[in-house]
Amino acid sequence: MPNRNGTAAIGKAVDGTVLLSMQDVSKFFGSIQVLDTISFDVRAGEVHALCGENGAGKSTLMKILTGAFPVSSGRILLNGQEMRFVHPVEARAAGIGIIHQELSLLPHRTVAENILLGREPSRGGLVDRRRMVTEARDALARLGSAIPPEAPVASLSIAEQQVVEIAKAIATHARLLVFDEPTAPLDTVESAKLFRVIAELRSSGVGIVYISHRMREVFEIADRITVLKDGCGMGTFDAADATPDKVIRLMVGRPVSALFPPRSATTPGEALLTILGGGNAALHDIDLTLYAGQILGVAGLEGSGKTALARALVGDQRFTTGQITFRDGRPAPRSPREAVQRGIAYLSDDRKAEGLGLRQSLRDNASLALRALAAGLALPSIANRNPGRIDALFRDVEMRAADFGVAVGRLSGGNQQKVVFARWLATAPHLWVVAEPTRGIDVGAKATIYALLRRYADAGGAVVMVSSDLTEIIGASDRILVMSGGRILVELPAGSAESEIMAHAVHGPGQVAELVA
Known part of the structure; x- marks a missing residue:
């Protein structure tokens, strides 16, 4: 691979002392080169963001730093002293800490x-x-x-x-901390608390490597940014001299505006679901209608009730009060299995614990819902009768895997999420409830998922999208609900400002006008 590394270390950190210097680091797995002469440094009192798509080399570079992988060539200097860690325990003893995404x-x-x-x-x-x-x-x-x-x-x-x-x-x-997607499961308020801690660590001279796919927070806290693509360095520059569009173009070759497909110009279709006064132990007085052809975004802080609403819609935490009517004229499903049989799909916010069998193959994982559907209807396995259908769906979701028979646990987070999407696409649902659909995945995979959801809605399906990422709530939704205390506070139109959404989520409707003025 040609070396496209930008090695110049520019900008001024709080201290300026170089804590870490990775010089011309390369990594081979057998004959395959995954890192090509990467140079990367971190200064005391600096937040250095490391950006790139899944597979760009970020994780491999950090695994070399923390002793999980040996370096093939190049040098690693910590406080000016060359180090070659052979185990993560040695890296921790040297003052390097890491917060893993998983x-x-x-x-x-x-x-x-x-x-x-x-x-x-x-x-x-x-x-x-x-x-x-x-x-x-x-x-x-x-x-x-x-x-x-x-x-x-x-x-x-x-x-x-x-x-x-x-x-x-x-x-x-630790004197050097690596944060790998630390805000993936956090809402805006919790993320703000983390950023205050990072500012405190930074002011005390700790060097921080910050890995994130969220451009807003990268530019909020980073002093410098290094971009990796295909195992090569694309450049290192001051955050003040860059823009999110520049970083994303270096990562994926397209601007940030291309992440979200245009909203449909057609009017909403039939009401697929109506809830009047719905409630359970976590929800109160829920009134909403879901229409075919729309993506309904649900925002709120941790504990606001947004996840409880998603689970109630699919029968996992059942509604116990209120009037709930689906398009088939029946009340809310009493279990997730019944939801599947009635054309309601659910994508959990925890794909590893609740969405995937990590040791099973891609095909086995993508066939799970079809098998459950066939069992519930006393039919032969649809997946077994037409295995090519699953492979076709993998191509539809732009799956990046050479072999669909490998264990899903070996895939990147973005590709794992695509497996779950393929599973539910196979069932042709009428309603899709997705919780944190792009948590911890890269920009390219996000664009694919947003396009999938929009195509599904344009084809007449309805989507309920629960998310802590306000950028995707604003960019992907046709309508926006804001929740707090298990209640829907307000419905906002597509494209509403982040400040208005947060004002409702944090303070309720009474103080919104003053807060967003």
């Missing part, structure tokens, strides 16, 4: 046990649990979190687990 917590242990895992304080030869709880509480407090240190991790939401993951890294007092 959670690495032990679900059946407490929050405190996870935060201090491998570094448990002791007293008299026994674990000092009182001190463990105190240290864990201090780390959580830095994030503005009141999560109980004694709580089992399995009892927490995905967003709360991500907070614990971040606290775990902060508690090591």
Whole structure:
């Protein structure tokens, strides 16, 4: 591969001392080169954003830095001293911490046990649990979190687990921290808390590598930006001298405006779902109508009820009050299986825990809903009778995999999400409920998913899109609901301003005019 690396380190950080210098780093897996002479440095008191599509080389570069992969050629200097880590433990001992996009917590242990895992304080030869709880509480407090240190991790939401993951890294007092998509499961308010912590770390001289597909937050917190594409460096530059459009063009060769397809000019179709006074333990007085041909965006903070609404629509957390009528004249489904049989598809916000069998092949994963549908209708397996149909759907969703028979756990996050989309496309649903559809995936995969949802709506389907990413809520939705406290506060038109959505979500409708003025 030709070397397109931009190696010049420009801009001025708070301190300016180079903590990390990766010089002409290359990586081969057998005869395949995945990194080509990448040069990358991080200064004390700097937030250095690392951007690129899935497969660009970001994860490989960071795995080399943290000792998970050996470097094939090149040098790594930490505080001016050359290092060659052969295990992540060595990297941690040298003061390098990483917050992974994929959670690495032990679900059946407490929050405190996870935060201090491998570094448990002791007293008299026994674990000092009182001190463990105190240290864990201090780390959580830095994030503005009141999560109980004694709580089992399995009892927490995905967003709360991500907070614990971040606290775990902060508690090591590392001098260099790598944040890999840390805000993927966080809403805007929680992300703002994280950014305050990052600002505090930055001011104390910690060097930070920040990996994110969200351009808004990259430009909010980064001092410099390095872009990777196909294992090569495309340039390093001051964030102040760049724009999101420039970064995205370097990443994928197209502008940010191309991410969202145009909205349909046709009028909405028939009402597919009507809810009057719907409620359950988490929802109250829900009134809404879903129309064929529309994407309904649902925004709100963590705990606002938006995820509970998605689960109620598909029978996972059933409505217990109100009048709910679907297009078939029947009430809300009583279970997810019944929802599938009635043409309602659900894409969970946690694709690994609830959406995929990571050891199963792409084809097996994409066939799951068809098999459930066939079983419910006492039919032979549709997937077994027409396996080529699944492969055709993979091509429709622009799947990037050489072999559809490989385990889905080996794919990037974007391709894993495409497998879930292919699964539900196979069932030809009337209504599609999608929760955090582009969480933790790259810009190119996002554009593919937005196009899929728009084509589905234009063909007469209805989409309920629950998301913490306000950019996609604004860019992809035909109507926008804002929720808080399990209630729908307001419905806003397509293209509403982010400030107006947040004003409703945080303060309710009474203070909106003053806040957005």
